[in-house]
Amino acid sequence: MRLGGRLAAAIEILEDIDRRYRPAAEALRDWGLSHRFAGSKDRAAIGNLVYDALRRKRSAAWMFQEESPRALAFGALMIEAGHDPEALNGALAEDNFAPALISGEEADRIAAHPLGEAPDGVRAECPEWCEPLLRRAWGDDWVAEAAALAERPPLDMRVNTLKATREKVAKALARTGVYESELALQGLRIGPIEGQGRHPNVQAEPAFQKGWFEVQDEGSQIVATLTEAAAGMQVLDYCAGAGGKSLAMSAAMGNTGQIQAFDAEKQRLAPIFERLKRAGCRNVQAVADQEVLAAHEGRLDLVVVDAPCTGAGTWRRRPDAKWRLGEKQLEQRQAEQAEILRRAARFVRSGGRLAYITCSVFAEENDDQVRAFLEANPDFRPVDHEALCERHFSGKAAKARIDRTTGIALSPGRTATDGFHFAALERV
Structure with a gap:
């Protein structure tokens, strides 16, 4: 397939995503199954076009002054490849499978709306309702930090x-x-x-x-290190999911001690068994029954809560999720996080540690949750997060944004990782 055919396919997939309100990966998979003539290179290129269009949605819409799948695909291609309308039309002119070329009227609109003059929210590539949340999280740096979440990930x-x-x-x-x-x-x-x-x-x-x-994303590796899981510890990974952090902690513990990898949803735990076997982790036990954990109340050295969240820190990898996210989902996640923290805290022994992690960049899911938990649980106190970060990442700790009380924030702009928040709280 030439560029025109790939661009037409990307537009078709974007229309499917928009019409059926479905994840991009699912739409791409189904398109590939119904278009088996497309080779692996074609599918990869089409995937790039689709994901770029979702990452650059507001910029492309600003250039064309419309949000149609065609405008998003053309706009993203121009932004990523550095094409102007004339050059792009020239590249597509003799391709019979190409979509309609950029019209003179569209070219005039593009010329009248340069990205350098776009509003902050457009340059930030975020949903409009998220603008105050991002401004609160990053202050004057919010546009640059949010824009970094629209870049292609490593x-x-x-x-x-x-x-x-x-x-x-x-x-x-x-x-x-x-x-x-x-x-x-x-x-x-x-x-x-x-x-x-x-x-x-x-x-x-x-x-x-x-x-x-x-x-495993570098940010996820960093927060796993910050838990300070060590040889011989008794650990609970309370929202283990597929087990990425459990595997990282198992290696840090040298296969000693014990990790209970718990998740209330059994299907989320399913991949962990093969991963544990392949990695040679012998000190991890997968648990899906809450009652099994009862014997560990008040006895564990470390309890890790990788809480369900909006996933705003992963927008580089899942840009479609950015546009499906709504305020009600944020409120629901906040309620879940508070309840999970309350439940998980009872397993921490005196002198033990509770680690709270999200892959979100919103203060509402991070700093606010930590402060609310500390206020409701005076028997917990924050560790010295600056010292913790320096202990493991000597000389590089300044890259992260650190609050002594609420924790350590990672982001594409600061640390070239996905967005993560980490807080460590000790039971006194």
């Missing part, structure tokens, strides 16, 4: 120290262009996709099959 991996070293894995993956992460101690990274290419399928590599590494 591919991050965590070396499993139970089986390999960072040098060993880097050597095995050398042909992929992998390099060491800047902050994560066992992190490796492949930079963001350029043009219409794609990331290598690292999960097909022998090193992955041998359990030498896991795919």
Whole structure:
């Protein structure tokens, strides 16, 4: 397929997403199944066009002064590739499968709405209702920080120290262009996709099959380190999901002690069993029954709450979720977070630690939740978050935004990671 055919396919998929209000990954998968003539390179390029259109939705709509799937796809392609209307029309002119070219009227609208003169919310590439939330979270830096959430993401991996070293894995993956992460101690990274290419399928590599590494965002690796899970500890991963942080803590603990990986939704835990086996983690027990945990109340050294959240910190990877998010969902997540914190706290022993984590950038899910919990639970106090960050990331702690009371915030703009919030609270 040439560019025109790929662009037409992207528009078709965007129309499907808009009409059926469905996740982009699902729409792309279904399109691929019904268009088997499209090769892997075509599908990758079409996927890039779709995700770029979702990342650049407000900018593209500003340029064209409309939000149609066609305007979003054309606008995103112009922004990412640096095309002007004339150059893009020239590239599509002789492609019979291309959508209608940019008209003179559209070109005039684009010329009259340069991105350099766009309102703050447009340059931030965020839903309008989120603007005050982002302004509160980042102050004067909110536009730049939010815009960083609209960039293409890298591919991050965590070396499993139970089986390999960072040098060993880097050597095995050398042909992929992998390099060491800047902050994560066992992190490796492949930079963001350029043009219409794609990331290598690292999960097909022998090193992955041998359990030498896991795919995990650098921010997730950092917050797992900040839990300070150590050899011999008794740990509860209260919202374990697929187990990424449980695996990271297991390696940090050297397969000693014990981790209870709990999730109330059994289907979310399903992937953990294969991952534990591949990684060689022997100190993790998957638990889906709340009653099984009763024996651990007041006895655990560390309880990790990776709370359900809006996922606003992952917008680089899931830009479609940004536009499906609403205020009611935020309110629902806040209620869930407060209740989960209340339930999880009872497992922490005296002198133990409760770690609260979200992949959100909203203060309503982060700082506000920590303050409310501390007010309701005077037997807990925050650790020195500055000292905690410096202890593990000496000389690089300043990259994160740190509040002594409410915790440590990571973001694409500051730390080149997904957006994460981490707080550690000790039971006194």
